[in-house]
Amino acid sequence: LLDVLQFPVSLLDPKPGITEFVKTHGVGTQLRGIMAQGRLTGKYLSQKPSWHEDDNRNQHVADEDLTRYQRLQAELPEGMTLAQAALQWALSNPAHHTVCLGAKNLPDYESAIAALEMEQLPPGTFSRMEDISRDL
Numbered sequence: 001l002l003d004v005l006q007f008p009v010s011l012l013d014p015k016p017g018i019t020e021f022v023k024t025h026g027v028g029t030q031l032r033g034i035m036a037q038g039r040l041t042g043k044y045l046s047q048k049p050s051w052h053e054d055d056n057r058n059q060h061v062a063d064e065d066l067t068r069y070q071r072l073q074a075e076l077p078e079g080m081t082l083a084q085a086a087l088q089w090a091l092s093n094p095a096h097h098t099v100c101l102g103a104k105n106l107p108d109y110e111s112a113i114a115a116l117e118m119e120q121l122p123p124g125t126f127s128r129m130e131d132i133s134r135d136l
Contacts (some may be wrong), residue, residue: 005027005029006030009090010036010086022095032102034101040083040085041086080121084115087112
């Protein structure tokens with residue numbers, strides 16, 4: 001019997017097959033990776049990241065042009081960060097129940113809590129962001 005499934009999912013990698021599976025079978029979910037290894041934090045939209053030598057993002061993300069995610073930020077209302085939108089996107093799906101945020105500091109957690117208290121982005125915004133994500 002499967003009660004809860006933890007899996008990586010993000011706006012950049014929505015995992016529709018897994019999401020449909022858990023929805024169909026009534027399985028609870030804990031999401032991880034919703035910031036897509038920092039791509040959706042918004043921290044690197046205008047500056048190249050500098051990570052510790054042993055950070056796995058040095059292998060997977062370091063050579064990527066992270067400024068291209070500015071296209072996603074442009075869809076958001078003033079005052080909302082890309083990270084907050086990524087969190088809202090993840091939890092807007094009724095098959096997604098909880099998030100393992102993996103924030104690095106207290107301000108990141110405070111920002112996440114603020115995202116949950118903000119007015120939900122309209123479905124059209126999520127659709128546009130999903131369309132943009134497929135092109136990135």
